[in-house]
Amino acid sequence: MSKYNPYDNFLDVLQQAASEIQLESNDYETIKYPERELKVSIPIEMDDGTLRVFEGYRVQHSTLRGPGKGGIRYHPDVNIDEVKALAAWMTFKCAVVNIPYGGAKGGITVDPKTLSFNELKRLTRRYTAMILPLIGPERDIPAPDVGTNAQVMDWIMDTYSIMKGYTVPGVVTGKHIDIGGSLGRAEATGRGVMIITEEMLTKLGKRPIDCKIAIQGMGNVGGISAKLFASIGCKITAISNVSGGLYCADGLDIPEIMEFVKTSPITEYKRKGVKHITNRELLTSDCDVLVLAALENQITAEIAHLVKAKMIVEGANGPTTVEADKILNDKEIIVVPDILANAGGVVVSYCEWVQNLQSLNWDENDVNITLKKVMIRAFDSVYEITKKRGIPMRLAAYIVALERLCVSRNLRGIFP
Numbered sequence: 001m002s003k004y005n006p007y008d009n010f011l012d013v014l015q016q017a018a019s020e021i022q023l024e025s026n027d028y029e030t031i032k033y034p035e036r037e038l039k040v041s042i043p044i045e046m047d048d049g050t051l052r053v054f055e056g057y058r059v060q061h062s063t064l065r066g067p068g069k070g071g072i073r074y075h076p077d078v079n080i081d082e083v084k085a086l087a088a089w090m091t092f093k094c095a096v097v098n099i100p101y102g103g104a105k106g107g108i109t110v111d112p113k114t115l116s117f118n119e120l121k122r123l124t125r126r127y128t129a130m131i132l133p134l135i136g137p138e139r140d141i142p143a144p145d146v147g148t149n150a151q152v153m154d155w156i157m158d159t160y161s162i163m164k165g166y167t168v169p170g171v172v173t174g175k176h177i178d179i180g181g182s183l184g185r186a187e188a189t190g191r192g193v194m195i196i197t198e199e200m201l202t203k204l205g206k207r208p209i210d211c212k213i214a215i216q217g218m219g220n221v222g223g224i225s226a227k228l229f230a231s232i233g234c235k236i237t238a239i240s241n242v243s244g245g246l247y248c249a250d251g252l253d254i255p256e257i258m259e260f261v262k263t264s265p266i267t268e269y270k271r272k273g274v275k276h277i278t279n280r281e282l283l284t285s286d287c288d289v290l291v292l293a294a295l296e297n298q299i300t301a302e303i304a305h306l307v308k309a310k311m312i313v314e315g316a317n318g319p320t321t322v323e324a325d326k327i328l329n330d331k332e333i334i335v336v337p338d339i340l341a342n343a344g345g346v347v348v349s350y351c352e353w354v355q356n357l358q359s360l361n362w363d364e365n366d367v368n369i370t371l372k373k374v375m376i377r378a379f380d381s382v383y384e385i386t387k388k389r390g391i392p393m394r395l396a397a398y399i400v401a402l403e404r405l406c407v408s409r410n411l412r413g414i415f416p
């Protein structure tokens with residue numbers, strides 16, 4: 001079996017969408033390649049006095065519709081193909097929700113859990129200094145992703161600002177509120193996942209509270225989705241993190257579990273009726289809705305044959321392989337694609353950036369109202385194409401984005 005390459009996964013879907021709408025080859029060629037790729041070697045003095053050199057990246061896939069936008073990932077598996085794919089998915093995500101951004105992504109090949117607080121700070125500051133020519137509020141605006149958080153964004157903002165000689169809050173989103181972060185940003189991706197799930201279920205004539213929901217991942221996206229679904233009375237039958245999962249046919253106590261895993265491994269959680277399961281068992285568990293909120297390449301062809309959910313919601317980026325997608329489609333399992341389902345984070349990042357540029361602070365309610373409006377509008381535009389063309393939602397979402405990208409490209413033309 002060939003090695004999974006997420007950028008090939010992106011190109012495969014792009015090709016399908018392009019042929020569905022008979023895209024001009026010039027349009028296709030400009031969107032196929034990332035605009036810029038930067039690789040950096042980051043030397044860091046460790047706490048014990050030794051020196052280690054880490055590899056980092058920043059890729060801008062497209063700035064056709066506005067500045068590059070996308071998170072920064074700290075994970076041992078980060079590599080150039082993953083960063084390129086994540087950057088391209090950002091281009092399509094921002095176009096689907098119709099916000100004036102292109103797509104970018106960055107990352108460092110590191111397990112942040114193995115570094116001390118000060119090592120992490122030095123790594124982040126040095127990485128920021130090395131990608132400095134590429135980023136900026138009008139150029140490319142990073143945000144948190146797997147392995148990074150508000151603290152990392154604060155350090156990036158500070159490093160960039162010190163280099164510029166004045167404070168530039170709009171260079172990153174996902175900062176702490178006190179230094180220019182937006183209310184509602186931390187919950188935005190999870191909230192977006194819930195909004196899109198509710199919209200899809202409504203189209204199917206179902207209510208979330210009548211559904212059994214399984215969630216893979218308990219971080220920013222999965223943990224917050226789980227809490228929000230639980231808060232409206234949904235039954236979460238399974239949840240997992242990298243160490244393992246839990247299952248209860250009558251529904252898990254999500255607030256209690258989220259508190260428990262803050263201090264103890266999930267494997268030590270014991271309650272009557274709660275079974276310990278593997279991630280594979282979670283993915284193939286008996287449920288109505290399966291929310292994927294961990295990493296890429298989770299639903300492979302082999303797993304797809306075993307999936308029992310009637311609907312999959314991609315909170316993570318690229319969790320389903322192209323081969324798996326075909327199998328799920330044949331099984332008539334609805335897949336709500338990543339570039340729509342997890343766009344809530346970038347929508348509220350956009351709200352944060354707008355507030356930073358105007359030195360304003362919006363109320364949380366205003367942020368959440370904007371998020372809901374933008375997500376429902378995006379859902380409707382994708383759903384309309386799905387119905388009109390009789391195609392899966394992923395293809396429809398790519399078509400919505402592609403058409404918007406082509407309008408920009410044709411109006412701007414090609415320089416020189």
Ligand code: NAD
Pocket residue numbers: 144145146147148189216217218219220221222240241242243279293294295296315316317318342343345346
């Ligand atoms: P996170 O680091 O906060 O959480 C990741 C979770 O997945 C953790 O609970 C981890 O234990 C779990 N996990 C990792 N490997 C796993 C495995 N093999 N099996 C089961 N669980 C596993 O990350 P996050 O910010 O929640 O991001 C998750 C996904 O969502 C990523 O694909 C990311 O790119 C995407 N995403 C995040 C945001 C955001 O705002 N944070 C926005 C859009 C998309």
